[in-house]
Each structure stands twice: as C-alpha cells, then as structure tokens.
Amino acid sequence: MDEVGPVNTTSRDQEISDLIDKHETIERNLTWEVRKLEKDKVLLENENLRLDREVKSLKTEINRFRTPPLVLATVSELLDDNKTVVKSSTGPSFLLKYSDKDASKMEIGARVALNQQTFSIVEVITSEKDPLVSGMEIDEKPDISYDKIGGLKEQIRETIETVELPLKNPEIFEKVGITPPKGVLFYGPPGTGKTLLAKAVAHETNATFIKIVASEFVKKYIGEGSRLVRGVFELAKEKAPAIIFIDEIDAIAAKRLQGSTSGDREVQRTLMQLLAEMDGFESRGDVGIIAATNRPDILDPALVRPGRFDRIIEVPVPDEEGKLEILKIHTRDMTLDVDVNLEQIAHEAKEASGADLKAICTEAGMFAIRDEKYSVSREHFEQAMDKVMNKNKNKESTDGVMFG
Numbered sequence: 300m301d302e303v304g305p306v307n308t309t310s311r312d313q314e315i316s317d318l319i320d321k322h323e324t325i326e327r328n329l330t331w332e333v334r335k336l337e338k339d340k341v342l343l344e345n346e347n348l349r350l351d352r353e354v355k356s357l358k359t360e361i362n363r364f365r366t367p368p369l370v371l372a373t374v375s376e377l378l379d380d381n382k383t384v385v386k387s388s389t390g391p392s393f394l395l396k397y398s399d400k401d402a403s404k405m406e407i408g409a410r411v412a413l414n415q416q417t418f419s420i421v422e423v424i425t426s427e428k429d430p431l432v433s434g435m436e437i438d439e440k441p442d443i444s445y446d447k448i449g450g451l452k453e454q455i456r457e458t459i460e461t462v463e464l465p466l467k468n469p470e471i472f473e474k475v476g477i478t479p480p481k482g483v484l485f486y487g488p489p490g491t492g493k494t495l496l497a498k499a500v501a502h503e504t505n506a507t508f509i510k511i512v513a514s515e516f517v518k519k520y521i522g523e524g525s526r527l528v529r530g531v532f533e534l535a536k537e538k539a540p541a542i543i544f545i546d547e548i549d550a551i552a553a554k555r556l557q558g559s560t561s562g563d564r565e566v567q568r569t570l571m572q573l574l575a576e577m578d579g580f581e582s583r584g585d586v587g588i589i590a591a592t593n594r595p596d597i598l599d600p601a602l603v604r605p606g607r608f609d610r611i612i613e614v615p616v617p618d619e620e621g622k623l624e625i626l627k628i629h630t631r632d633m634t635l636d637v638d639v640n641l642e643q644i645a646h647e648a649k650e651a652s653g654a655d656l657k658a659i660c661t662e663a664g665m666f667a668i669r670d671e672k673y674s675v676s677r678e679h680f681e682q683a684m685d686k687v688m689n690k691n692k693n694k695e696s697t698d699g700v701m702f703g
C-alpha cells in the first residue's frame with residue numbers, strides 16, 4: 300500500500316505535464332494562426348483600398364469618355380468686359396464671355412474649345428507649333444530701314460504700295476473701293492537687295508518678319524511639306540501683322556510638267572498647298588507675302604497670276620547713281636582719306652551688285668587694317684575692287700565651264 304501511492308502520483312503528474320505541454324503547443328499554434336490571419340487581413344485591406352482606387356480611376360475615365368466632344372472656334376475680335384467674338388468650326392460666330400483666368404491667353408487668332416450645349420468657353424487651346432516650323436527665321440522687328448537701301452527707289456515705292464499700305468492704312472483701299480494687294484515677287488540677280496527690301500517693309504510696318512527658304516518645304520515623307528506650309532501661315536496669323544518672306548521660291552514653284560517622278564509630285568503637292576493658302580477661302584488677315592527668286596522664267600503660271608502675287612518687281616543690278624548711294628551707305632561709319640572718290644569707284648565697278656559693293660567696302664577696310672592704318676585710302680579700295688570683282692569673274696568663268 301505504501302508503494303502504490305507514489306507511483307500513481309508520478310503518473311498523474313506526468314499526465315498533467317503532458318496536458319500542459321499539449322495546451323501550450325495548441326496555444327502557440329493558435330497564436331501563430333491569429334497572427335497569420337491578422338497579416339492576411341492587413342494585406343486584404345490594402346488590396347481592397349487599391350481596388351477601390353482603381354475602380355474610382357476607371358469610373359473617372361468612363362465619365363471622361365462620356366463627356367460630349369467640344370466645338371473648336373477661333374477668336375476673331377476682343378471686346379470690353381471680358382467679351383469676345385469667336386467663329387466656330389461649325390460655321391456661325393458667337394459673342395461670348397470669358398473668365399479672368401483666361402484673359403492672358405485670349406488674343407485674336409487664338410483657338411478656344413466651346414461646350415456643345417451652352418457654347419461657353421471651356422478652355423483656351425495653347426498653340427503647339429509643329430517642329431518642322433523650326434526651320435524658319437522669325438524676327439519680331441528687323442533693324443533694316445529704307446535709308447539703308449540704296450539704288451532701289453522705284454522698287455521701294457512699289458513695295459510700299461503693295462505691302463506696307465495695306466498693313467498700315469487699309470482704310471485707303473476701302474474708300475477707293477478696291478481689294479488691297481497681298482503679294483509681291485522680287486526677281487533679279489543675287490545680291491541686289493531682295494531680302495533687304497522685305498526686311499525694310501517689316502521694319503516700317505512693325506510687322507513680324509517670318510523668313511523661310513523654299514527648299515525647307517521639301518520633305519522626305521508625303522504630306523510633310525504641305526503641313527509645313529499650313530504651319531507657316533498659321534504662325535503668321537497668330538503673329539499678325541506679319542510678313543512671310545519665301546526666299547528662292549523657285550525650289551518648289553517650278554512649272555508643272557506631264558511626266559514627273561514621285562519626288563516631283565510631292566513638290567507639286569506642296570506648291571498646290573501654297574497656292575491654296577495664298578488664294579484660299581479663309582482671309583489671311585494682316586499677313587503680307589513676299590517672295591524672291593533668281594529664276595522667274597521657270598515659275599509656274601498659277602503662282603504669278605494676279606490675286607496671288609499682285610506685283611512682280613524686278614530688282615536689277617544698280618546703275619551708277621545707285622552704286623554711289625550704296626557706297627555712301629556702307630562708308631557712312633568708315634574713316635576715309637581725302638583721295639577717296641566714291642563717284643569714281645561707282646563708275647569703275649560696272650558689274651557690281653549691292654552685295655559686291657558692300658564686300659568692296661569691307662575688303663578695303665581689311666586692307667587698311669593690314670597696313671596698320673586707321674583710315675581707308677583710294678589704294679585700299681582699288682585692291683578691294685580687284686579682289687572682289689576678279690573673284691566674281693573667276694566664278695562666272697567656272698560656271699560657264701561647268702554648265703555651258
């Protein structure tokens with residue numbers, strides 16, 4: 300009897316110990332499960348938040364797609380009290396009010412988006428120019444005036460009548476009852492002052508001067524040239540009053556022929572776009588067009604007809620009196636010796652253009668610098684004439700050998 304008690308006690312203690320261990324194991328397992336479930340809960344909550352945000356984003360996108368399309372319009376007139384007249388792309392014009400926040404963007408020629416139902420201005424569309432338009436040279440106001448051009452009095456007068464008067468005094472043409480001319484074509488040998496005339500007109504009219512060489516219109520892919528032409532005229536309308544100067548226009552305006560390659564046809568498409576812009580249904584506003592070429596004989600007849608280029612002005616090599624005027628302009632700031640006779644130089648430089656005469660004055664100054672003189676002598680001018688005029692003769696003889 301004394302030995303049975305301790306044995307039973309030891310067995311019960313072992314059982315109790317095993318039960319405690321089992322419960323502790325179960326408790327640890329349950330704790331681990333609880334923690335795992337809590338982590339899963341946090342992950343699910345985060346996933347739920349992400350899905351909620353995605354649903355909201357998709358709903359916003361759906362609502363945006365459900366928004367009716369806006370009507371495009373162009374601002375044609377700005378009035379007082381934040382009012383403007385716009386011409387819509389659908390045809391009619393509207394008198395609308397715009398908010399103060401859009402006031403800085405509102406200008407004539409700007410594009411706006413209108414609500415289809417209320418025709419209120421939703422936003423002002425900023426103009427993003429095509430990268431192709433980067434080939435243009437834009438000068439807000441050139442510093443060339445008429446007094447810096449010599450020997451072209453008649454050409455200056457005709458240019459003023461054709462381009463300057465319609466921009467500065469359009470009411471004159473209304474009183475007379477005629478449509479003001481919009482285009483002028485300069486033709487003549489290189490270096491005679493065609494570009495100077497165009498810049499002088501832009502200076503006198505305070506117009507934006509947009510210069511582009513016609514070869515910039517010739518692009519690799521179909522439609523690129525036409526798109527660039529449209530971009531040039533859109534930019535001119537935005538910058539109005541503006542003058543578009545197309546140099547070497549014969550690069551795209553040669554006569555159209557029956558047989559032509561695909562490249563020729565693309566150039567012709569660009570020409571047709573230019574013709575449409577010059578003589579289109581939409582008014583160009585205060586935009587004048589000036590073009591220059593050395594080869595008027597190869598231009599397409601559709602380009603040089605009245606209504607596109609109303610004046611075709613020859614810019615020849617200056618006569619002796621004109622040469623003297625040009626020499627006086629280019630020597631205005633030079634220090635000359637008493638033996639320098641500008642009239643004699645003008646007489647001797649028989650075939651010199653305006654650019655040649657400027658080069659002669661520059662070279663004469665360079666010869667004086669070489670001789671370490673602070674004034675230019677007659678001998679320096681003679682050396683300069685020899686250098687410039689002989690260089691031109693050599694070039695002409697070389698051209699004769701290559702192309703004769």
